[in-house]
Amino acid sequence: MAIHRVKIFTLFERFWHWSQMLLIIVLLLTGFGLHGFHSLFHFETAVTLHTGAALTLLLLWAFSVFWLFTTRTWRHFIPTLAGMWAVLRYYAYGIFKGERHPYRKAYWRKHNPLQALAYLMLKIVLFPVIWITGLAYLFYFTWRDLPHAPRVLQVIAEWHTAAAFMILSFIFIHVYMLTTGHSFRDHLMPMITGFDEVELTPEEEAYLRKDQPEDIR
Amino acid sequence: MRFVALLSILLFAGGLTPLPARDAWPTPPINLRTASEVSGPLTGGTADHHKFDELKGPFASGPEVTQACLGCHTEAGQQFMSNIHWTWSFRDPRTGQQLGKRYLVNNFCTNARGNEGMCAQCHAGYGWKDETFDFTDERNIDCLVCHESTGTYYKTPNSAGHSACSVMFAGKPPIDLAAVAQSVGLPRRANCGTCHFNGGGGDNVKHGDLSSALRAPPRTLDVHMGVDGANFACTACHLTKRHLWAGSRYHIVSKDTTGTGKPGLRSDVATCESCHGLAPHTVTSLARFKLNDHVKSIACQTCHIPEFARGGVATVIDWDWRTAGKTRNGEGYHEEGYIQGNGEHRYTYKSIKGNFVYAENLIPEYRWFDGQMVYTTIDTRFDPAAESIEINGFQGSRADPRARIWPFKRMHTWQPYDQGNGTLVYTHLWGEDSAAYWGNYDMAAAIARGMADFGLDYSGKYGFIQTLSWWPIAHMVAPKEQALACGDCHRPRDSRLSNVAGVYLPGRDHNRWLDIIGTLLAGGTLAGILVHGMIRFFAPTGGHH
Numbered sequence: 001m002a003i004h005r006v007k008i009f010t011l012f013e014r015f016w017h018w019s020q021m022l023l024i025i026v027l028l029l030t031g032f033g034l035h036g037f038h039s040l041f042h043f044e045t046a047v048t049l050h051t052g053a054a055l056t057l058l059l060l061w062a063f064s065v066f067w068l069f070t071t072r073t074w075r076h077f078i079p080t081l082a083g084m085w086a087v088l089r090y091y092a093y094g095i096f097k098g099e100r101h102p103y104r105k106a107y108w109r110k111h112n113p114l115q116a117l118a119y120l121m122l123k124i125v126l127f128p129v130i131w132i133t134g135l136a137y138l139f140y141f142t143w144r145d146l147p148h149a150p151r152v153l154q155v156i157a158e159w160h161t162a163a164a165f166m167i168l169s170f171i172f173i174h175v176y177m178l179t180t181g182h183s184f185r186d187h188l189m190p191m192i193t194g195f196d197e198v199e200l201t202p203e204e205e206a207y208l209r210k211d212q213p214e215d216i217r
Numbered sequence: 218m219r220f221v222a223l224l225s226i227l228l229f230a231g232g233l234t235p236l237p238a239r240d241a242w243p244t245p246p247i248n249l250r251t252a253s254e255v256s257g258p259l260t261g262g263t264a265d266h267h268k269f270d271e272l273k274g275p276f277a278s279g280p281e282v283t284q285a286c287l288g289c290h291t292e293a294g295q296q297f298m299s300n301i302h303w304t305w306s307f308r309d310p311r312t313g314q315q316l317g318k319r320y321l322v323n324n325f326c327t328n329a330r331g332n333e334g335m336c337a338q339c340h341a342g343y344g345w346k347d348e349t350f351d352f353t354d355e356r357n358i359d360c361l362v363c364h365e366s367t368g369t370y371y372k373t374p375n376s377a378g379h380s381a382c383s384v385m386f387a388g389k390p391p392i393d394l395a396a397v398a399q400s401v402g403l404p405r406r407a408n409c410g411t412c413h414f415n416g417g418g419g420d421n422v423k424h425g426d427l428s429s430a431l432r433a434p435p436r437t438l439d440v441h442m443g444v445d446g447a448n449f450a451c452t453a454c455h456l457t458k459r460h461l462w463a464g465s466r467y468h469i470v471s472k473d474t475t476g477t478g479k480p481g482l483r484s485d486v487a488t489c490e491s492c493h494g495l496a497p498h499t500v501t502s503l504a505r506f507k508l509n510d511h512v513k514s515i516a517c518q519t520c521h522i523p524e525f526a527r528g529g530v531a532t533v534i535d536w537d538w539r540t541a542g543k544t545r546n547g548e549g550y551h552e553e554g555y556i557q558g559n560g561e562h563r564y565t566y567k568s569i570k571g572n573f574v575y576a577e578n579l580i581p582e583y584r585w586f587d588g589q590m591v592y593t594t595i596d597t598r599f600d601p602a603a604e605s606i607e608i609n610g611f612q613g614s615r616a617d618p619r620a621r622i623w624p625f626k627r628m629h630t631w632q633p634y635d636q637g638n639g640t641l642v643y644t645h646l647w648g649e650d651s652a653a654y655w656g657n658y659d660m661a662a663a664i665a666r667g668m669a670d671f672g673l674d675y676s677g678k679y680g681f682i683q684t685l686s687w688w689p690i691a692h693m694v695a696p697k698e699q700a701l702a703c704g705d706c707h708r709p710r711d712s713r714l715s716n717v718a719g720v721y722l723p724g725r726d727h728n729r730w731l732d733i734i735g736t737l738l739a740g741g742t743l744a745g746i747l748v749h750g751m752i753r754f755f756a757p758t759g760g761h762h
Contacts, residue, residue, distance in 0.1 A: 034707075034723055034724055035723075035724070035727070036708060036709030036724050036725070036727065039704075039708075042702065042703070042704055043702070043703035043704035043707045043708070043724060044504045044702065044703045044704070047503065047504060047507070047703065048502065048503050048504060051503055052503075095753060096752050096753055096756040097756070098756075140510075141507075141510040144510075144513065145513075145618070147616075150615055150719060150720045150721050151721075153721045154721040154726070154728075157721060157723065157726075158728050158731055161728070161731055161732075161735065162731060162735060164735075165731075165734075165735030165736075165738050165739055166738065168739045169738050169739050169742040172739070172742045172743055172746060173742060173746065176746045176749075176750070179750070180753075
């Protein structure tokens with residue numbers, strides 16, 4: 001077992017991550033503007049940007065879901081309790097003592113158990129809540145004449161808003177997490193260059209050296 | 218010769234020096250005020266009435282002119298006699314209520330009934346002063362008030378009235394009836410405006426969206442009627458067929474679901490949709506797509522008439538009959554207390570009417586409206602202790618497919634009523650007798666007479682009650698650049714639709730608890746991060762790890 005610099009985020013993943021980030025920031029900014037929390041945009045501009053960004057994000061997600069399943073990378077997000085306690089203990093206590101993060105990135109497992117669970121919940125709970133309610137909201141014109149449509153719209157809008165608040169909180173934590181462990185930069189760079197320090201088994205190393213030499217330095 | 222030389226020099230120099238404005242050239246500038254108004258499909262015409270021997274005159278009276286008109290327009294009389302401008306009567310087919318100026322009580326001068334000697338100046342006929350008027354004699358039709366184009370024609374009360382009032386109409390120049398008769402053409406805005414701009418007893422008093430400013434308005438005041446816009450006459454929208462025209466305040470189409478129909482224009486309604494269709498905004502953006510969706514719940518007028526009583530002429534929004542009847546040295550008087558946008562002074566008190574409050578550039582009231590007005594008529598009984606009553610009330614909600622959100626002028630009045638029976642009253646305002654309120658200022662006598670003349674039950678005890686009337690706003694359509702923007706309604710505070718219920722309006726509506734909890738969640742997360750970070754920073758063995 002030795003640490004190597006290995007490409008763990010492919011070009012598509014990095015593109016996915018950063019364009020998703022950009023779109024979500026636009027959506028949060030315009031969305032909370034539409035909600036009446038600020039007036040940086042005219043309502044019409046905000047609606048246009050919000051809808052455009054949302055549809056673009058849905059398209060991106062469609063590609064990413066396809067990518068996750070065709071490349072089998074979906075397995076990175078399988079939840080596990082193994083090692084969870086050590087990670088929780090670290091963030092609640094060990095981190096203040098200057099301890100080392102208990103998790104080691106593995107080639108087949110990029111995320112620590114807490115990370116994996118958090119991203120999974122984001123993918124299968126928060127994001128679906130916001131895009132399902134968002135689409136229902138956007139397509140209100142097709143069901144506006146059903147009985148009690150305005151009341152239903154209100155419930156949809158409330159779920160949409162609630163999900164937005166939670167995603168905002170997620171982003172705060174997500175960005176803060178970059179400051180833990182080594183340095184902000186060390187956490188950030190892998191998502192830009194694609195390479196990170198990963199413990200490889202001799203077999204993994206041998207495989208990469210032979211079949212994917214460009215992915216290992 | 219020298220002049221020609223000078224002109225040539227000027228012409229050549231014209232290429233080098235700035236040209237004078239076009240209207241400085243010998244060709245006289247187009248006078249927009251006389252440019253012909255667009256009157257719908259009839260515009261054009263095939264006859265010059267100046268050439269008709271029948272109209273050479275001389276005419277001694279209006280009815281003589283009418284006879285000359287009917288000599289050629291043989292069916293016009295019978296056609297017009299079924300028009301509400303002649304009958305002043307309308308029975309609502311949906312409620313069965315007897316409506317029409319002839320019967321209704323309003324909250325301006327209150328009632329035409331019994332006061333026709335004055336009020337029927339705006340009847341399109343000659344001589345209606347009491348119940349004896351012959352509604353079957355077509356010679357009594359006044360063709361000229363609608364069709365003349367000299368601007369010199371006018372009408373005076375059909376009966377003398379009290380000397381205190383009749384003095385207002387004395388000393389007018391005589392009318393050259395032959396000249397007026399030869400000038401006839403399709404009605405222009407000024408013709409309709411003779412009465413419709415002056416409803417309620419003065420310029421724009423009643424409607425708020427119909428004032429003398431519309432005689433020759435700029436397109437910024439009304440994009441359709443603007444002399445520099447479409448220059449529509451009233452009949453361009455209020456299309457006419459057999460002397461009956463579309464559009465009625467008693468029979469309102471709140472939501473037109475037919476649109477333009479086919480082929481060409483529809484002639485049965487004066488709705489916006491009858492020309493602009495059911496998807497009036499060309500879809501060039503998401504926002505405009507959404508606007509076409511809004512059409513289902515929002516009347517066109519709501520966004521496209523952002524304010525009414527524009528153009529410098531104020532409307533009355535509050536009238537208080539309680540103060541009427543004050544005199545100085547035994548005589549009625551009036552006070553001017555309001556200067557409107559065009560510089561004219563308006564009366565804020567008149568002994569014959571009481572106090573008025575004026576307003577201009579008003580933001581309408583917005584309400585769900587199903588198109589059906591239900592009137593408090595002279596026959597309606599109500600609780601005499603009621604705080605206020607609606608002269609015309611209406612319903613509407615999001616769930617009602619006929620209803621849309623409409624803009625209204627809200628008129629508030631304190632006016633006399635029968636305190637014993639709980640009914641509105643006919644007040645005898647105009648007359649030569651000693652009971653007529655205008656001149657004698659005795660409200661008790663005027664109401665007793667007004668009720669007795671029509672055999673109405675009157676307790677003998679009158680009081681004043683607050684009344685409201687609602688006027689759907691449909692004119693003074695602003696150019697599209699000045700229409701409301703999304704944010705005028707979709708905003709957390711001061712939304713135009715802040716009082717409109719039954720919809721979830723993004724931007725206006727919030728779940729307070731959700732916002733509080735959500736803000737606490739996001740704020741709490743930040744606070745937690747801050748605390749976590751501080752501990753890391755200050756922990757003795759922590760450092761930046």
